[in-house]
Amino acid sequence: MSESLPEITVVAAIIRDRRDRLCLSRRPEHKHQGGLWEFPGGKVEEGEPLERALARELDEELGMKAARSQPFMTVRHRYPDLRVTLHFREVTAYTGEPHGREGQPVEWVPLHELSSRQFPAANQPVVTALKLPRQLVIPPEGLHYQDVLAGIDRLDPDSQGLYLRQWSQSDALPELAARCRQRGVRFWIRDDAHLATREHAFGLHLTCGSGPSPRKAGEAGRQDPRDPEQALQNYPGILSASCHNEQEIAQAVEWGAQMATLSPVHATPTHPDAHPLGWDRFRALVEGKPLVFYALGGVTPQDLDTALHNGAFGTAGIRAFW
Numbered sequence: 001m002s003e004s005l006p007e008i009t010v011v012a013a014i015i016r017d018r019r020d021r022l023c024l025s026r027r028p029e030h031k032h033q034g035g036l037w038e039f040p041g042g043k044v045e046e047g048e049p050l051e052r053a054l055a056r057e058l059d060e061e062l063g064m065k066a067a068r069s070q071p072f073m074t075v076r077h078r079y080p081d082l083r084v085t086l087h088f089r090e091v092t093a094y095t096g097e098p099h100g101r102e103g104q105p106v107e108w109v110p111l112h113e114l115s116s117r118q119f120p121a122a123n124q125p126v127v128t129a130l131k132l133p134r135q136l137v138i139p140p141e142g143l144h145y146q147d148v149l150a151g152i153d154r155l156d157p158d159s160q161g162l163y164l165r166q167w168s169q170s171d172a173l174p175e176l177a178a179r180c181r182q183r184g185v186r187f188w189i190r191d192d193a194h195l196a197t198r199e200h201a202f203g204l205h206l207t208c209g210s211g212p213s214p215r216k217a218g219e220a221g222r223q224d225p226r227d228p229e230q231a232l233q234n235y236p237g238i239l240s241a242s243c244h245n246e247q248e249i250a251q252a253v254e255w256g257a258q259m260a261t262l263s264p265v266h267a268t269p270t271h272p273d274a275h276p277l278g279w280d281r282f283r284a285l286v287e288g289k290p291l292v293f294y295a296l297g298g299v300t301p302q303d304l305d306t307a308l309h310n311g312a313f314g315t316a317g318i319r320a321f322w
Contacts, residue, residue, distance in 0.1 A: 007083040011054045012041030012123075014072050014090040014130070015064075015098065021108040022130070023098050024117065025061065037117040039088065039126065040098075040106075050087050058091070062098040062106065067091055071305070073129055073313045076287040077122035088126050121290065128258045129292045129313045131238070133161040133186060135301060136261065136294050136316035145172035149179050151322060157184040163205060163316070165190050173199065193235045203238040206255065208248035244274075249289055257291060261316050264297025270318075271297070279310045286311040 015023035025040045042057040044050065051069050058064040069089035076085050100106045109117065114127045137160050139148050148167065155162060162180060167173055168190040177199040180187040188203035189196035196204040240259040241252035252260050262285060267276045276298065277285070286293045292314075295307040300320040307315050315321075 005078070005081065005083045007085070009044045009085045009087070010041055011044050011050050011057065011087045011089060012039040013054055013058060013067070013069065014039060014088060014126075015058075015094075016091075017108055019108075019110075021110050022114065023062075024107055024109050025100060026105040027120075028102075028104060035118075036120050038120060038123055041086075044087070050089065054089050054091075058094070058098075061101055061104070063096050063101050064091075064098055065095045067094040071308050073126060073292075073308060074311055075122050075125055076283075076311060078288045079121070084122060086122055124290055125292045125313070128238070132259065132292060132313065133157075133159050134304060134314040135160045135321055136163055136188070136296075136314060137161065137321040138163045138165055138316065138318045139167065140318050140322055141166055145170070145176065148172075148176055152176065152179045152183060152185055155183070155185050157186070160321075161186040161188065161202065163188040163190075163203075165205075168192060168195065177201065188238075188240065196237065197235055201237060203240050203259075204235050205261075206239070206241045206252070206257065208241050208243050208251050246285060249285060249291070252291060253289065259292040259294070259313075261294045261296040262286065262312075263295075263316075265295050266298025268298045279306065282312070283310040 023040060024037045026037050027034050029035050040058060040061055041054060042061065044053040054069050055067040058067045069091045072088040072090045074085065074087050098106055111130060114130070119127060137155060139151060152162065162185055164173065164176060164187055167176055177187065181200060186202035188205040189199060189201040190205050191207055193204055238259060239255065239257045240261070241255065241257040243249045243252055243260045243262050249260065262277070262282060264271060264274050264276050265279065265282055268274070282295060293312045294314045294316040295303065295312040296316040299307065299315045299317055301315060304315055
């Protein structure tokens with residue numbers, strides 16, 4: 001049924017001002033997804049380069065001239081009545097002051113207020129992605145904790161986050177977490193919501209397929225730090241999940257996760273028996289899912305452009321990133 005749906009390609013803009021606020025516009029009530037807030041943009045004409053299409057749309061809609069942009073992320077979404085591919089691009093330069101040339105409301109909104117706005121479903125992963133680093137770095141096994149501390153000092157807090165996978169239950173965790181907080185490095189704790197809250201972790205990363213099923217609302221019983229339902233209730237940060245197939249992605253969505261790692265994209269020495277997804281399967285799995293995906297497994301930082309083209313927001317890894 002979905003194959004017969006009409007399809008459109010859209011380009012949309014991430015526009016920041018000097019106060020790091022984001023430019024949003026509200027869709028007219030009579031249009032598809034009318035009345036919701038969105039990142040400005042519009043349809044791409046056949047054969048039109050994406051940067052040129054966005055510059056044209058921003059001129060027509062907002063009076064912005066000579067807009068230059070770079071890829072941010074691509075979202076492929078299926079509405080009940082429409083399939084849409086949205087190419088989000090980050091605007092790096094323009095002239096003029098954005099305003100609603102077609103009478104639409106236009107506002108500059110701080111990042112922390114985005115969650116209070118109602119967006120089309122296809123925009124939701126972008127709202128999450130704006131808070132995230134492009135790379136998720138995982139320390140190799142066998143390191144001394146002093147080596148991990150030194151590695152934290154080498155990270156770029158703007159573009160790199162740290163998943164303390166093997167260190168989440170270590171006695172050295174408080175010191176590692178403190179160093180991350182000191183340097184402004186966003187870090188993730190594995191499975192334990194209480195621990196993530198105690199250490200003020202940016203993210204809680206759940207292991208799909210090995211944890212308990214989410215407890216239904218109101219169900220009594222002993223608190224379990226690996227319980228995803230409890231994580232939702234008690235953890236204020238980003239909830240993410242480790243996924244390898246369609247079933248685990250569905251589990252992550254059920255938990256209410258906002259992001260996920262999807263692996264392995266390619267074969268890796270650490271998991272020689274795992275069947276790699278490849279980019280085509282990766283793209284098919286992430287399409288239409290309300291999650292921000294990181295490509296993991298045999299990828300390097302140089303694969304970011306390929307990952308973006310196939311529906312990921314970022315890349316994750318161990319040796320090539322550490």
